[in-house]
Amino acid sequence: MSATAQITGLNTYLDAFSRRQQTTQDEPAWLRHLREDAFGHFCDLGFPTTHDEDWRFTSLSALVKENFVSASESPAAVSVQQIAAHRVSDSAARIVFVNGRFSTALSDAQTLPQGVRAGSLADIIASSPASLENHLARYANIRNASFTALNTALFEDGAYVEVERGTILKKPLHVLFVSTAESAAAMVHPRTLLLVGENAELSLVEDHISLGGGAVFTNSVTELVVGAGATVSHHVLERENRNSFHIATLRIQQSRTSTVRAHSVLTGGALVRNNVHPVLAGEGAECLINGLFIGGERQHLDNFMMVEHASPHCASHQYYNGLLGGHSHGVFHGRILVHKDAQKTDAKQTNRNLLLSDDAQIDTKPQLEIYADDVKCTHGATIGQIEENSLFYLRSRGLDEASARQMLLLAFAGECLDRIEDGPVREYMEQSVDAALLGASRYQGGQP
Amino acid sequence: MSLLEIRDLHASVNGNEILKGITLTVNAGEVHSLMGPNGSGKSTLAQVLARRETYEVTSGEVIFNGKDLLEMKPEEAASEGLFMAFQYPIEVPGISNPYFLRAALNAQRKYRGEDPLDAMEFLPLLKEKMKLLEMDERFQSRSVNEGFSGGEKKRNEIVQMAILEPKLAILDETDSGLDIDALKIVSRGVNAMRSADRAMILVTHYQRLLDYIVPDFVHVLAGGRIVKSGGPELAHELEREGYGWIEPALAGAR
Numbered sequence A: 001m002s003a004t005a006q007i008t009g010l011n012t013y014l015d016a017f018s019r020r021q022q023t024t025q026d027e028p029a030w031l032r033h034l035r036e037d038a039f040g041h042f043c044d045l046g047f048p049t050t051h052d053e054d055w056r057f058t059s060l061s062a063l064v065k066e067n068f069v070s071a072s073e074s075p076a077a078v079s080v081q082q083i084a085a086h087r088v089s090d091s092a093a094r095i096v097f098v099n100g101r102f103s104t105a106l107s108d109a110q111t112l113p114q115g116v117r118a119g120s121l122a123d124i125i126a127s128s129p130a131s132l133e134n135h136l137a138r139y140a141n142i143r144n145a146s147f148t149a150l151n152t153a154l155f156e157d158g159a160y161v162e163v164e165r166g167t168i169l170k171k172p173l174h175v176l177f178v179s180t181a182e183s184a185a186a187m188v189h190p191r192t193l194l195l196v197g198e199n200a201e202l203s204l205v206e207d208h209i210s211l212g213g214g215a216v217f218t219n220s221v222t223e224l225v226v227g228a229g230a231t232v233s234h235h236v237l238e239r240e241n242r243n244s245f246h247i248a249t250l251r252i253q254q255s256r257t258s259t260v261r262a263h264s265v266l267t268g269g270a271l272v273r274n275n276v277h278p279v280l281a282g283e284g285a286e287c288l289i290n291g292l293f294i295g296g297e298r299q300h301l302d303n304f305m306m307v308e309h310a311s312p313h314c315a316s317h318q319y320y321n322g323l324l325g326g327h328s329h330g331v332f333h334g335r336i337l338v339h340k341d342a343q344k345t346d347a348k349q350t351n352r353n354l355l356l357s358d359d360a361q362i363d364t365k366p367q368l369e370i371y372a373d374d375v376k377c378t379h380g381a382t383i384g385q386i387e388e389n390s391l392f393y394l395r396s397r398g399l400d401e402a403s404a405r406q407m408l409l410l411a412f413a414g415e416c417l418d419r420i421e422d423g424p425v426r427e428y429m430e431q432s433v434d435a436a437l438l439g440a441s442r443y444q445g446g447q448p
Numbered sequence B: 001m002s003l004l005e006i007r008d009l010h011a012s013v014n015g016n017e018i019l020k021g022i023t024l025t026v027n028a029g030e031v032h033s034l035m036g037p038n039g040s041g042k043s044t045l046a047q048v049l050a051r052r053e054t055y056e057v058t059s060g061e062v063i064f065n066g067k068d069l070l071e072m073k074p075e076e077a078a079s080e081g082l083f084m085a086f087q088y089p090i091e092v093p094g095i096s097n098p099y100f101l102r103a104a105l106n107a108q109r110k111y112r113g114e115d116p117l118d119a120m121e122f123l124p125l126l127k128e129k130m131k132l133l134e135m136d137e138r139f140q141s142r143s144v145n146e147g148f149s150g151g152e153k154k155r156n157e158i159v160q161m162a163i164l165e166p167k168l169a170i171l172d173e174t175d176s177g178l179d180i181d182a183l184k185i186v187s188r189g190v191n192a193m194r195s196a197d198r199a200m201i202l203v204t205h206y207q208r209l210l211d212y213i214v215p216d217f218v219h220v221l222a223g224g225r226i227v228k229s230g231g232p233e234l235a236h237e238l239e240r241e242g243y244g245w246i247e248p249a250l251a252g253a254r
């Protein structure tokens, strides 16, 4: 990218930050400092380029040259009907954000059980409890990750969930991020903080949709802090419109003997970068990282995994499946970092990909950095196509070609969906996968 | 009118001619056995009839049930009542047996303008057919052929046939890989389906199968042609004498 593009790009954010500073005057001093700090880092870092090893396969030039305005500046009238279909059945609560701002009218969080607090991060900042300062931006990296720095500088709102120790929330929490931009390019930096106490349980869905067709740049950061012995299922569903940029960072901090299942299903967006970064910080922690990305047209879907084993006797299992048609480009970059003390680590990584057209592309790259000597680390990647003999077998029994193809794709996607705990969340995720696969024209074999 | 009428069928794969002029008539109610050395083109013929696109038909015609079979896609041929049991059934991980079979049956029913069966109507049917083939119920919950032994896969093909109730069943070496008991069970299943309005083509290497399912006609395929046809006694003759006589016979034909 040219130097001028880079500079115009940064000007947009400089502007946004000075405006932001005027509206954050009431925020606690520590947070204002944090934001300044973060913005400073962002300016130093700039946007990553393809010369950066971690961004080798993903060019941001289209994002950098766009002049985004803050999404919350555009008036948003979203009706209950417009988001009626986007509801996880039998959820504990649905918390809705429209263009980055919490919507009281669309949310329903009144019925939460004792020991659970869920709502808007901005509201919590106003009351500024100690838990906030202790946790916010303590895990996500503002020093080296420019998108995280940018989010920290600019975020307006996002979900805040606190589950007290020993509290078990059986029903899922549904966090829905809606963007409405129609024409002007808009940006939103959702910030979510999830605090799960010792031996507590939480299941949560982070769901990103767009109602308009405009280009939206979503740069979301979620910090998930999991206490000892706690169990968390975290689900991401990304299905924004085909003009959108979506950069998501999920930073997970796990204490001793905690269990996290982090599931992602990505089907939308023009350019998606999905960063998942668990740190297994306490002994005996376990983490499942399970993902499915479905691309068509000219979508670019980049999955960057960084699994950090910082303590002994921890297990991490990564499974990512990619389904790529049209001219889409998928990336799976799986780094496993095992620290010196993390003996008896059990780390596993599998990335399987199906290319549905000649022009679809996948780059898959495992990266193991192991500083302990007694560990079990395995990784494997496959790239294949729909097999003619499977297709013929199904057709020879009477299924037409489109149905047979659809069935094979669903089976491949099912490998990931089956790892999600049986129940309403899985059904919800399955529905969006079905819908994505039904865009059958995108997945025709041969020439698009 | 005969059910299947193959006239001077030629087919190639990647420019190599494999079927070099097959002519064969099969009437409803008949059982034909197709034998012949390895590589002679038996599976190729079966797959051409099932409309696999890998094989290019270069000349000839095939009329199935009064319609031009060579104009049909695999799913159309299936829905018109043609079933082929694969010599090597394919494993389809991630698709459960009952889900697949019900979808297939309903696709065929839709083609014929019949109402689909819901799961409640379908499961008893599947259960009944699995029982006929003495297949354990645990196979019901498994993915199509995944992790099945060779013999189990063959049995599963016959379960599929029993559910789809084709007009013409082509069984490509369904007997290979079956133990003696399984062979009896499969034969029983196949015999149960013999009827005046259904025809079968059994591709096999062994007389043993034909002891259980006695054919009306036996054909010997060699070098992409039917070089000899006869009654059930021809299979016994082959069992005794092998295929050594074919080369001179072919030379004579040329």
Ligand SMILES: Nc1ncnc2c1ncn2[C@@H]1O[C@H](COP(=O)(O)OP(=O)(O)OP(=O)(O)O)[C@@H](O)[C@H]1O
Binding pocket: B013, B014, B018, B036, B037, B038, B039, B040, B041, B042, B043, B044, B045, B054, B087
């Ligand atoms: N897809 C293919 N590509 C290339 N060659 C093929 C293909 N299918 C069949 N052939 C060739 O065509 C010939 C006939 O094969 P076919 O499978 O029909 O034989 P067959 O009579 O069924 O043999 P067997 O008794 O061993 O099952 C063989 O020489 C085989 O190698």
Ligand SMILES: [Mg+2]
Binding pocket: B042, B043, B044, B087, B172, B173
């Ligand atoms: Mg064969």
